[in-house]
Amino acid sequence: MSLIPGATSVFSDDQIAEGCVLVFLAKDVRDGALSYTRADADRIAGVLEEFHSEGWKLSVRAMFEPDGPDQAAVFATGFAFGADLAGVFEAPTISAALQGSVRLERAGWNRRFATEWLIGPRELAVVKGIGPDIDRPWGLLAFWEWNDARTAATPDERRDNDRDCDIAFQNDLNSNINMTGRHRLDWAHSWHHLSIWEATSPSLIDKVMYEHERVLDFRFATSRHIIGRRTPLIELLKP
Amino acid sequence: MTHCIWIHYARPRPHWYGLDEATQLALKRNWDEIRALSEREGAERIGSYHIRGNHDFETVEIWRFVTPEAAFEHWVKLTGERYNEWFAYANNIGFTTTS
Numbered sequence: 001m002s003l004i005p006g007a008t009s010v011f012s013d014d015q016i017a018e019g020c021v022l023v024f025l026a027k028d029v030r031d032g033a034l035s036y037t038r039a040d041a042d043r044i045a046g047v048l049e050e051f052h053s054e055g056w057k058l059s060v061r062a063m064f065e066p067d068g069p070d071q072a073a074v075f076a077t078g079f080a081f082g083a084d085l086a087g088v089f090e091a092p093t094i095s096a097a098l099q100g101s102v103r104l105e106r107a108g109w110n111r112r113f114a115t116e117w118l119i120g121p122r123e124l125a126v127v128k129g130i131g132p133d134i135d136r137p138w139g140l141l142a143f144w145e146w147n148d149a150r151t152a153a154t155p156d157e158r159r160d161n162d163r164d165c166d167i168a169f170q171n172d173l174n175s176n177i178n179m180t181g182r183h184r185l186d187w188a189h190s191w192h193h194l195s196i197w198e199a200t201s202p203s204l205i206d207k208v209m210y211e212h213e214r215v216l217d218f219r220f221a222t223s224r225h226i227i228g229r230r231t232p233l234i235e236l237l238k239p
Numbered sequence: 240m241t242h243c244i245w246i247h248y249a250r251p252r253p254h255w256y257g258l259d260e261a262t263q264l265a266l267k268r269n270w271d272e273i274r275a276l277s278e279r280e281g282a283e284r285i286g287s288y289h290i291r292g293n294h295d296f297e298t299v300e301i302w303r304f305v306t307p308e309a310a311f312e313h314w315v316k317l318t319g320e321r322y323n324e325w326f327a328y329a330n331n332i333g334f335t336t337t338s
Contacts, residue, residue, distance in 0.1 A: 094307045098243075102334060119332070121311065151324040152254045187314035188245075188307075190329035 010169040011124040019090040020121045021183045022097040025083040026113035040108030041237045047107045048072050057090040075139040075228025120183035131176035136198035140205050143191040143224040150220035164215040171211045242303050245310040248296035248329040255325045277313045
């Protein structure tokens, strides 16, 4: 049996191979000497416009509302994490995503941010939370790897753990949390997967995470979780 | 012509050390066939280097692929043969730089 769970009762693979995320964890590096200017900001905005016309999604929001306005947005994470912001765009292809990071850097991105870029094709479809479509201004980025315990486990042990994790994921949906599905990062990083939530508050994320602990999600998945408040990227690009 | 460099750091997971030598060799032959297939499809295996003396990992293997999609497919093939269950890893991808 594969190491990696495929579709489960919560997540479907209807959208497999549709889109590739370009993830960026970015730190503010502005100082007088590096001279990030209005011209840089305009060039970067120009690249974002090009992405939009090339069919990119410029926010996690757009993954849930593909016909919506798609204002470029990131999560402000600096209050509780080493990077100041975490952003996720979804490009049409792997090549487009990788080339996108180069285009942003050429436009002056590096004079504004020091960035770690991660690239991941989509594997599983978005799942919307159960309840009214309220504003969910907080994001959780969940990176994980299938650890030594998972890779040493039997197929039955893995299946049991997958089934138990679905209990926690169903609880997340019942808490009206939107989930982006799953993207695959391992081909070009040490993290294996990424899933992103939209939620109403940090305390809701904290609360539902106890259920993931209860079902032993973290026995087999060594994880990094980052939370941040959704912010328009254009605000952060101002010199 | 633009190429990609694919950098693959690896070290055996703890349970690899519990396998007998014959089983390890059989698994390695499997993965070598995948490497050979990628080379036949146009990739260039630059080499594998021992880095345990100065790194968290045991080896670094470096490849040139024509596209990042080809590097992705190479990894999909290896993980399809459970390579990642026996080896922990960190991977990276980059385009040839242009000035």
